[in-house]
Amino acid sequence: MRNAAASSANDDSIENAAGGTSPTMKDVAREAGVSLGTVSNVLNNKSTVLSQNKEKVLAAVRRLNFRSNPVARTLKTKSSRDIGLIIPNINNPFYPELARGVEDAANKAGYTVLLCNDDRDIKKERTYIKSLVAKNVCGIILVKPQIPLSEVDAIAGIMAVVLVDVGAPLGSAYNVVNVDDRGGITRGLEYLYRSGHTRIAFVRGLDDSLSSQDRAAAYFAFLRRKKLPVRKEYMFQGNYSWQDGGEAVRKLLALTQPPTALMAANDLMAIGCMKEAQKMGLRVPGDLSVIGYDNLDLTNLCTPRLTTINQPKYEMGAKSVEFLLDCLKNNDCREGRKVVLPTDVVERESVAPLPIP
Amino acid sequence: MRNAAASSANDDSIENAAGGTSPTMKDVAREAGVSLGTVSNVLNNKSTVLSQNKEKVLAAVRRLNFRSNPVARTLKTKSSRDIGLIIPNINNPFYPELARGVEDAANKAGYTVLLCNDDRDIKKERTYIKSLVAKNVCGIILVKPQIPLSEVDAIAGIMAVVLVDVGAPLGSAYNVVNVDDRGGITRGLEYLYRSGHTRIAFVRGLDDSLSSQDRAAAYFAFLRRKKLPVRKEYMFQGNYSWQDGGEAVRKLLALTQPPTALMAANDLMAIGCMKEAQKMGLRVPGDLSVIGYDNLDLTNLCTPRLTTINQPKYEMGAKSVEFLLDCLKNNDCREGRKVVLPTDVVERESVAPLPIP
DNA sequence: AAGACACGATGAAACGTTTCATTTTCGTCG
């Protein structure tokens, strides 16, 4: 049988199992021979407490193995140490790494992450937000938000909000973590161009977000800059699935003047393109160069390994938490922290120089 | 400008933005002209309240747009509507789908998920558990637990716990969701055998979990059953990464009698095997058949598409929540709910019949 | 008609913190 002394000596084990109820600050106060308020002051590092009393309290805390009750603190202060993370879908291979960035940063600072998948459904998003607000989370990280800015304003009025991966630059009052999307697309196209390609197709994504439109715009801007002909048949719209990549390639290769290279708006479609081209008997990159976007882990696993544009997914998550905690510390959630994280080409095996004809 | 009526009529928008403080049950009681206790009874569906009063309360709730404060309820009842999910790493492509299964089931029942990655680090796991207990979560789903059963017992003494993907069958007091690992390995090997292969290698994982040992045991049992020679050089141990799959193939193909087929303990290593074999000039599956384990999404994206053993990842998550909520409803967390979910072969393109020599 | 009884409503107490208006203590100065 474990006695109290042995039990309280082991700092690691899970205490107060069956039966025993946890000690409260009141117990600590009695044990230390001071008042409740003093215990609170010690635990929250208020300077107004005599070092001799501080010792007594800390000793009592250790002796009783006291752990402060976060629920009670939240009820009183109206702010928990939880962070709400709303993402489209953890099952989309883009998001686990971002989520991990959030988790690591949050955990290091003593915060916990509430995970919410909204499936890009505005109704689901609203429901989650209301629930998070009711739970008194200390802030919300909203990735690819669906709700209008007016509603973001409403939330920002009562708690810290960080927007992540919103397409457009936003007004100065919002905290936002963005990625240099336009630059990423441009660098990818430049990379193909430098390899000698001029007939470059672009497999864009759905028209459902500003960043998608931005990527398409970057493609046209690139063509104009290079004085390349704009052929609308070189632009294909897919739904971000690898199946749609396959369809794109079927259409593109049926043209009388098919492209010699293509860029896709995400890795999944790029891989679909490669697989379909290979199925049609073409060599990648020999007959068709392909460049993706996102730099998912699986780009190392397809054949050939996919050259792609890296998005700093982990850093996006970590930076969001940094902004959030900064809001809380300085108590100004409207200062409008902003960052645009860089993107860059990851050279692998799916792009080859255009052979001189 | 929005007036109060319009505002409270819109059930969807995010209310009580800046300034305004949320109404409490006391406000509802006053508005409805009943006592606080009656409001509580109505909100919790206690039968002892007159339907006429119930109406009055519900009307007041609507009028004030009252939302109950979960933090206060948790403080009083010592049980939140949050579920702690502890997994090794959301970045491992196995877990997002499981996590999604948890989230969907939890969300449907009105619960929220706290996401914790323990990196299979027992210290991190303990810290998370203590934090979740302190937060008064209503239960913990522990995937691939590192802590010993004695500690699981300690937690189970104070709250609902469901263990997921523990290798061995456990005593009757634990709630556990398992997968038919042994059967999956066996079915995969049988599949290769039926295709004519007898020289079958097995790329196992680390010795760090019971399920890993179980998979290796299933391989040997299979050989014995088929009266195939047991060659220890046909068993390679990797760390679940695709790089280790590559190394396995290099070793295996250097043997004087190389295998004609291999099974890997996860998809990542299987794909590494395929890629390395291809790099060495072999055709997959023509010269080497490969079968994986897990059925990750990316098995559709490699070339050839990987034949593999499906694990019902989403269902594992969903089932865990089902068990957890059942524990809460019946208030018996020690009844020992158990399930072993089925595994099955997913035929794709990486296995070919052995040509008659 | 009076007592017993069932059914609902009531509101104070409790959950474990933080906060803040008071009180106590103690050193300093006139």
Next chain:
DNA sequence: CGACGAAAATGAAACGTTTCATCGTGTCTT
């Protein structure tokens, strides 16, 4: 030596629920 003020400690109130012992009302019995 007494008074003053700063520093520190105190403990009641509050946060928003749930719970439960108590009370009021109306019905039924005899």
